[in-house]
Amino acid sequence: MRAPPSTVRASKLVTNAVAVKSETASIAATKSGHELLLFEALREGLEEEMERDPRVCVLGEDVGHYGGSYKVTKGLAEKFGDLRVLDTPIAENSFTGMAVGAAMTGLRPIVEGMNMGFLLLAYNQISNNCGMLHYTSGGQFTIPVVIRGPGGVGRQLGAEHSQRLESYFQSVPGLQMVACSTPYNAKGLMKAAIRSENPVILCEHVLLYNLKERIPDEEYVCCLERAELVRPGKDVTILTYSRMRHHVLQAAKSLINKGYDPEIIDIISLKPFDLHTIGNSIKKTHKVLIVEECMRTGGIGASLRASIMDNFWDYLDAPIMCLSSQDVPTPYAGTLEEATVVQPPQIVKAIKQLCG
Amino acid sequence: MYRKMVTLQVMDTIFYDAQRQGRISFYVTTIGEEAINIGSAAALNATDVVFSQYREPGVLMWRGFTLQQFANQCYGNEYDLGKGRQMPVHYGSNELNYLTVSSPIATQVPQAVGAAYGLKMDKKDACAVTYFGDGGTSEGDFHAGMNFAAVLGAPVLFICRNNGWAISTPTSEQFRSDGVAIKGQAYGVRSIRVDGNDALAVYFAVKNARKMAVEEFRPILIEALTYRVGHHSTSDDSSKYRSVDEIEYWRTRRDPVARLRMFLQSNRWWDDENEDLLRQDLRTQMMSVLHNAESKKKPGLSNLFEDVYDVIPQNLKEQEQETQAIVGKYPKDYPSDVPLD
Numbered sequence: 001m002r003a004p005p006s007t008v009r010a011s012k013l014v015t016n017a018v019a020v021k022s023e024t025a026s027i028a029a030t031k032s033g034h035e036l037l038l039f040e041a042l043r044e045g046l047e048e049e050m051e052r053d054p055r056v057c058v059l060g061e062d063v064g065h066y067g068g069s070y071k072v073t074k075g076l077a078e079k080f081g082d083l084r085v086l087d088t089p090i091a092e093n094s095f096t097g098m099a100v101g102a103a104m105t106g107l108r109p110i111v112e113g114m115n116m117g118f119l120l121l122a123y124n125q126i127s128n129n130c131g132m133l134h135y136t137s138g139g140q141f142t143i144p145v146v147i148r149g150p151g152g153v154g155r156q157l158g159a160e161h162s163q164r165l166e167s168y169f170q171s172v173p174g175l176q177m178v179a180c181s182t183p184y185n186a187k188g189l190m191k192a193a194i195r196s197e198n199p200v201i202l203c204e205h206v207l208l209y210n211l212k213e214r215i216p217d218e219e220y221v222c223c224l225e226r227a228e229l230v231r232p233g234k235d236v237t238i239l240t241y242s243r244m245r246h247h248v249l250q251a252a253k254s255l256i257n258k259g260y261d262p263e264i265i266d267i268i269s270l271k272p273f274d275l276h277t278i279g280n281s282i283k284k285t286h287k288v289l290i291v292e293e294c295m296r297t298g299g300i301g302a303s304l305r306a307s308i309m310d311n312f313w314d315y316l317d318a319p320i321m322c323l324s325s326q327d328v329p330t331p332y333a334g335t336l337e338e339a340t341v342v343q344p345p346q347i348v349k350a351i352k353q354l355c356g
Numbered sequence: 357m358y359r360k361m362v363t364l365q366v367m368d369t370i371f372y373d374a375q376r377q378g379r380i381s382f383y384v385t386t387i388g389e390e391a392i393n394i395g396s397a398a399a400l401n402a403t404d405v406v407f408s409q410y411r412e413p414g415v416l417m418w419r420g421f422t423l424q425q426f427a428n429q430c431y432g433n434e435y436d437l438g439k440g441r442q443m444p445v446h447y448g449s450n451e452l453n454y455l456t457v458s459s460p461i462a463t464q465v466p467q468a469v470g471a472a473y474g475l476k477m478d479k480k481d482a483c484a485v486t487y488f489g490d491g492g493t494s495e496g497d498f499h500a501g502m503n504f505a506a507v508l509g510a511p512v513l514f515i516c517r518n519n520g521w522a523i524s525t526p527t528s529e530q531f532r533s534d535g536v537a538i539k540g541q542a543y544g545v546r547s548i549r550v551d552g553n554d555a556l557a558v559y560f561a562v563k564n565a566r567k568m569a570v571e572e573f574r575p576i577l578i579e580a581l582t583y584r585v586g587h588h589s590t591s592d593d594s595s596k597y598r599s600v601d602e603i604e605y606w607r608t609r610r611d612p613v614a615r616l617r618m619f620l621q622s623n624r625w626w627d628d629e630n631e632d633l634l635r636q637d638l639r640t641q642m643m644s645v646l647h648n649a650e651s652k653k654k655p656g657l658s659n660l661f662e663d664v665y666d667v668i669p670q671n672l673k674e675q676e677q678e679t680q681a682i683v684g685k686y687p688k689d690y691p692s693d694v695p696l697d
Contacts, residue, residue: 057477083477089507094466094500101467101484104455105405107474124497128460129467137448137456138439139663174664197666225669272669 033216039209041183042072045190046110048219050080053108056194057084059095060112069114070150070209096122096147100129104141108194116151116203117163130199131174146193148202152243152293153341155207159329162337164294166203170271170303177271178224179203179242183213185268188222196224203270205243227274229281233263236355237281239304240291241267244342248291251347260351270300273307279315282308286317287354291342296324321350357398357555358620359634361390361613364414366638367423368586371430371444374646375590380430384445386411388553388585391612392517394418395558396485396580399566403482405471406454407464410445411517411584412487419452423641427649439663440655462488462495465514469501469575472510476573483511483569491522493536502543505575513565514540514577517552519584524597540577552580553612556619583610656695657683 050056064087067074077085088095099109113119153162176198180186193200240248245266263281292301301322323342368385375383393414429447432440448456468486475482505512516536540547550561565576583606587594620626661676683690
C-alpha cells in the first residue's frame with residue numbers, strides 16, 4: 001500500500017504538532033521573510049541547490065511530474081527536466097544503488113524514499129556500500145548522496161508505514177543522520193545535506209509536512225552537526241527531535257505555568273550527537289529527560305543515554321529518563337496508535353517526577 | 357592482449373600459492389576466465405567506468421594497474437590505495453576508472469546504471485560497464501538494474517561471466533531459464549551470447565556492444581560462456597562438489613590462454629621460445645613484487661579512523677585516542693608491523 005496523495009494528508013492534519021507554532025524556534029526569521037509549509041521549505045532548499053549546482057539530481061518513485069507523494073518535488077521536473085528529477089521503477093535497493101554509483105562518478109543525487117519504511121529494502125546498499133565505499137576505497141571515491149523521506153508514526157498508516165528507521169541507521173558507520181522539525185531547519189538541513197561530501201540521511205516526519213512558519217528570504221544553511229536550543233532554562237534538559245519537539249513544546253506550556261523552567265533542545269543531529277550543546281545544558285541543569293518516537297529498545301534514546309552517561313556522568317543528579325514508544329508494531333486503530341506515541345501529559349508527568 | 361592474459365594467469369597462480377603458504381590471507385583466482393577479462397577490457401575506452409564483482413582483475417591490469425600495485429593491495433601494506441581496509445582482490449583505482457570492489461553480490465549492477473545515468477546527462481563519450489557471474493543474475497539488484505537501464509536508456513554494458521558455478525551451486529540449480537541472455541530480452545535489453553573462452557570473440561562482441569550503448573543510449577547484455585577452473589576462492593575446495601576430471605578437462609583442453617596461443621602460433625606471430633621467456637620473466641617479476649610488498653610497513657593505526665567521513669568527527673577522534681593509548685600500553689599484544697600513527 002502506498003501513501004495517499006498529500007491533499008488528503010492536509011485535510012486530516014489536526015495534530016498536536018500544529019497546535020504549537022514555532023514562535024520559539026525561528027532563529028533568524030525576520031518580519032520581511034516569507035511564510036511557507038515545511039514541505040515547501042524542503043522544496044525551496046532543493047530547488048536552490050539544484051540551481052546552484054548542475055550535478056544535483058533527484059531520484060525516487062513518483063518524484064517527477066507527479067511531484068512526489070508529499071509534493072516535495074512538485075514543479076521541479078518541469079523546471080529541470082526528466083533526467084535531473086528522475087522517476088524510478090519500484091526497486092528501492094536498486095535506485096539507492098544507482099545513486100551510490102552516480103555519486104561515486106561525480107553526481108550529487110538525492111534519493112527520495114516514498115516512506116522511510118520502504119528504505120529498509122535499500123538497507124543493503126546503504127549499509128554495505130553507501131556508508132563503506134569511501135573508507136574501503138582508501139578515500140578514492142566519495143559518496144555525497146542524500147537519502148530522505150518521511151518516517152515516524154502518522155495518522156493510521158498501519159505498522160509498515162510507521163517505521164522509525166533512525167534506529168536502524170544510527171549504527172551504520174560512514175553515515176550522517178539529521179532530523180528536521182520546522183520549516184526553517186528543514187530547508188537549512190536539506191541544503192547542508194546536499195552540500196556535504198558524506199552520505200546524509202535526512203529524516204522527515206510524515207505529520208510535519210504542513211507545519212507553517214515564516215523563514216528568511218536570504219539564503220541560509222543549517223549546520224548538520226549542531227543541535228538547536230529551542231528554549232533556554234535551568235531546571236531540566238529535555239532532549240528531543242522531529243515531531244516530539246512539538247509535543248515537548250506543548251507540554252512545556254503546562255510546565256511553565258506550574259513553575260518549571262525546562263531547557264528544551266532539539267538534537268537535530270542524530271548521528272553524530274552534538275554533545276557540546278547537550279553537555280553544556282546538562283552541566284547547567286543536572287537532569288535529563290529524552291523524549292523520542294523510537295521504540296524503547298535500540299532507539300536514538302538508548303544511544304543518547306549511553307553517550308550522556310559516558311561523558312557527563314559526574315554532572316547528573318538523577319538517572320536519565322527516557323520516554324519512548326513501546327516495542328510494538330504500530331497498530332492501525334487510532335486510539336491504540338495514539339497510545340504508542342509519547343503525548344504531552346506523559347511528558348509533564350515525567351518532568352514532575354524528575355524535578356519534584 | 358595475449359601477453360596480458362598470460363600475465364593474469366601467472367599472477368593468479370603465484371598469488372594463490374602465496375596464500376597457501378600463508379603469505380597473504382585470501383585470494384580469488386580468475387583461472388579459465390582470462391579471455392573475458394582481457395578481451396573485454398581491450399574493447400573498452402579508458403574513460404569507461406568499470407563496476408566489477410571480484411573476478412575481473414584482468415580489466416584493471418589491462419588499464420595499467422601494476423603487479424606491484426596488485427600485491428600491495430593483497431598484502432594491505434602502506435602503498436595499498438585502499439589503505440589496508442579491504443580484503444585481498446578488492447581492488448579499486450579512481451585514476452583507472454575502476455570502482456573499488458564490494459563483496460555483496462550484484463550490488464554493483466544498479467551502481468553502474470547510476471554512473472551511466474550521469475554519463476548520459478553529461479553527454480560523455482563513455483559508458484559504464486558492470487561484470488557479474490551467473491549467480492549474480494539471481495539477485496534482485498540484477499533484475500532491477502537491467503530494468504532501470506532499459507527504461508532510462510542508460511549506456512551500460514552488463515557482462516555476465518557465466519562460468520557454470522556459484523561456489524557450489526551449478527547453473528542448473530541457479531535458474532531454469534535458458535542461460536542469462538534471455539533474461540535481458542525479458543527487460544527489453546538487447547542481448548548476445550558469446551564464447552567466453554574465445555578472446556577475439558569477446559573483444560568484438562564488447563566493441564560492438566559499446567558502440568551501440570554509447571551511440572544509441574541503450575544497455576546491452578553480454579553473456580560470456582566459460583568455466584571457473586579455479587576454486588571459488590582460497591576458502592573453497594571445489595573438488596568437494598564437482599569432479600576433478602571435469603576441472604582438469606577445462607583446465608587443459610579448454611584453456612582460453614592456450615587457445616589464443618595456438619591461434620597466434622599457427623599464424624607465426626608467436627612461438628614456444630617467446631612463451632618460455634615471457635613466463636620466466638613474469639615469474640621473476642612476481643617474486644620480486646611479492647617480496648617488495650611483504651617487506652613494506654602496514655598502514656598506521658590512524659587509517660582505522662580516517663575516511664569514515666570526509667572530516668574526522670569528535671567521537672571517532674576520541675575512539676582513536678583510546679585505541680592508541682591501549683596499543684601503546686600493551687604493545688606485545690598487538691602486531692608489531694602496524695605503526696601507532
